[in-house]
Amino acid sequence: MSSAAEQEAVAEERPAASAVVNRAPRRTPGVPVWPGASMPLGARFRVGPDGVAGTNFALWAGGAEAVELCLFDEQGRETRARLTELTHEIWHGFVPGVMPGQRYGYRVHGRWDPWTGARWNPAKLLLDPYARAVDGAKGNDYSRLPPEVYGHVRDWPQQHVADTVRDERDSAPYVPKGVVVHDDDDWADDRRPKTPWADSVIYELHVRGFTMRHPGIPEELRGTYAGLAHPAAIEHLVNLGVTAVELLPVHQFAHEDHLLRRGLRNYWGYNSIGYFAPHAGYASAGTTGEQVGEFKRMVRALHAAGIEVILDVVYNHTAEAGELGPMLSLKGIDNRGYYRLQSDARRYADYTGCGNTLHVVQPHVLRLITDSLRYWVTEMGVDGFRFDLAAALARSMHDVDMLSPFLAVIAQDPVLRRVKLIAEPWDVGSGGYQVGAFPPLWTEWNDRYRNAVRDFWRHALPDVREMGYRLSGSSDLYAWGGRRPYASVNFVTAHDGFTLRDLVSYERKHNEANGEGNRDGTDDNRSWNCGAEGETDDERVRALRRRQLRNLTTTLLLSTGVPMLVAGDELGRTQGGNNNAYCQDNEISWLDWTLLEDPGWKALYDLTARLIALRHRHPVLRRRAFFSGRAHSVDGLRDLAWFTARGTEMTERDWYAPAATLGMYLSGRDIPGRDERGTPITDDSFLALLHAGDRPADFVLPGPPWADRYEVVVDTSREDQTTAPAVTHRAGTGVTVPARSVLLLRVTS
DSSP: OOHHHHHHHTGGGSOOTTOOSSOOOOOOOOSOOBOOOSOSOEEEEEEOTTSOEEEEEEEEOTTOSEEEEEEEOTTOOEEEEEEOEEETTEEEEEEETOOTTOEEEEEEEOOEEGGGTEEOOTTSOBOOTTOSSEEOOTTOOSSSOOGGGSSBOTTOSSGGGGGGSBOOSOOGGGSOEEEOOOOOOOOTTOOOOOOOGGGOOEEEEOHHHHHTTOTTSOGGGTTSHHHHTSHHHHHHHHHHTOSEEEESOOEEEOOOHHHHTTTOOOOSOOOEEEEEEEOGGGOSSOSSSHHHHHHHHHHHHHHHTTOEEEEEEOOSOOTTOSTTSOOSSHHHHHHHHHBOBOSSTTSBOOSSSSSOOBOTTSHHHHHHHHHHHHHHHHTTOOOEEEETTHHHHTBSSSSBOTTOHHHHHHHHOTTGGGSEEEEOOOOSSTTOOOTTOSOTTEEEEEHHHHHHHHHHHTTOOSOSHHHHHHHTTOHHHHOSTTOOGGGEEEESOOSSSOOHHHHTTOSSOOOGGGTSTTOSSOSOOOOOOTTSSSOOOOHHHHHHHHHHHHHHHHHHHHSSSEEEEETTGGGTOOOTTOSOGGGOOSTTTSOOGGGGGSHHHHHHHHHHHHHHHHHHHOGGGSOSSOOOOSBOSTTOOBSEEEEOTTSSBOOHHHHTSOOSEEEEEEOSSOOOSBOTTSOBOOOOOEEEEEEOSSSOEEEEOOOTTSOSEEEEEEETTOSOOSSOOOEEEETTSEEEEOSSEEEEEEEOO
16 A cells, blocks of 8 residues: 555544644743854863853754753753754754753654654654763663653554654653763873784673673672773783774663563663763763763773774664654654655665664764764774674665765775774665675675584585685685785674584574564574583583584684684683573673683683684784785795695595585795885794594695694694694694594694
């Protein structure tokens, strides 16, 4: 049915514009408002040349008819003042006497006509999109979202038109408020690590989950930015050897009603509502601006330890969901201006699976995103970003376009083009899968790496060619346009999906705790439970699982590209088979640090730290250019060579056949580039033997020109991983590779 026909069909069920519910009382403006300035956007405290201190407020609200600034005292009493100045669709005014710590919001007036996408409702208090701190709502017990926070009458009898009925109950007691923040920190005492991409090892972690159960962190700091800045937390990161933490979303986010009603909360944070504000729930010092300083101190502490800070950011959608979602900010400021709408403007275009999609081709939306990104770099000290569902940001009108305004603006921005940019290169819309397609400057999560490595170690790869590409930097995906091997962010696990331990312990998801009948989460896990589903007392199964974890970790850290580990995988963390723990803010998701007391899991940690240290020492394992596979000298030695178990180089036929055993030779003699002093880079050469078969395999070690002797430096069949095996073998002889294991051998002559 067309929009016009549907509108006509339900006309009798729609109330007149005057049919409202419990109209909110009006208040008399009680503060003076001077004209102020239209830029910068947001609330900026300043002292004018005449010595008068106050705050300038500026809000883009393109189609609005009027904007009221709402100020709240400590008791929640509201004072309203009209912003009468309008410059280029920005409503602005300077309010003398408004100091840092002031809580505020907006009420925006305009037409209510959801059929055309207009959803203005001044009864709803709206969060400033540029608020630098957010204070939670008083009166919200987090058991549900009150009906007052919706712009429409949620319980209207005719549910199919409920979103067209305006609800004029006051939402102010139930929604978060912005906070005026003043901070003149210039970061002069901070030293960014500036780790080159090729040298990076990324560690994805959740601020709350990483610190909640850490015995070395004071209880009052657990779950907070200050907890992550604590020496006990940083010590683990430094000893492990990672160079960057990738923080799951720390922008202010909201909890979904369907979770609250089930007694759950949004844990991951992919439900942003404030793109400039550090999430107040992770602050120990307070929520009226103190969270800003606490976040900065965390960044400084990590930088001092040589660790970069990368933020996982969600600019593709907001917490306001679709037409049936709450009205918290953008929906009430200018629904048509901020969100992509369908041809039936009552409905939202949804390329994210979350109900809405930001309309990034609009200049003011693009400005919101880039202003936010620059703010986090220049004023909050972060070193890069991982963009959730980045393909949604790269859409022009409908299709994904690598010449889109968003990507073009990032490429020319003097601040943003210098930081680390990671794309999750897909969304849920048509044509949204874009792995390998993002332009230079960008790195990408490489899910083809994840799939190949998982399939190899469960012995399910149809041919070994895919594994060869993934181990050597995915040149089939990234060797174009000047891109380098580090364009591939390699990972075996991420926050969504099984943990590494669960990947070898479960063949089916077990998400019953989420309350969705185990229907949520992917069924494509490419996992193998090693013979028993879930936890078991069978020591043979347990030993095999630990070995498989060592195999997966070793493969990841020996592969060309940028490795990404997930916090806790090095400890054997389990979520009990839950592969979608987005709503589990509890022991299911939090790291269990007592695992380090178990010798089996301590061995996994020791191996992970030893492999990262090996990677840091050897440039051949973190190449800045793709392998050529060609001989660079008269003896025929190539920078990369592949071998069968017979000790012969692989043929075309070998690549297109399934194989349980693969030999990869990395030459340290032919590394492109020079060091900082202009000296050619040379390194040791290595032979990695990967064997996924369930029986030991004999492997003939390649002789000259490849090597004369080999020394074993990693053997994943060993439980004790504190030291290298230090076993040597003569080239041309056979070595027995234990079942399901990796041997890494260094060429010694």
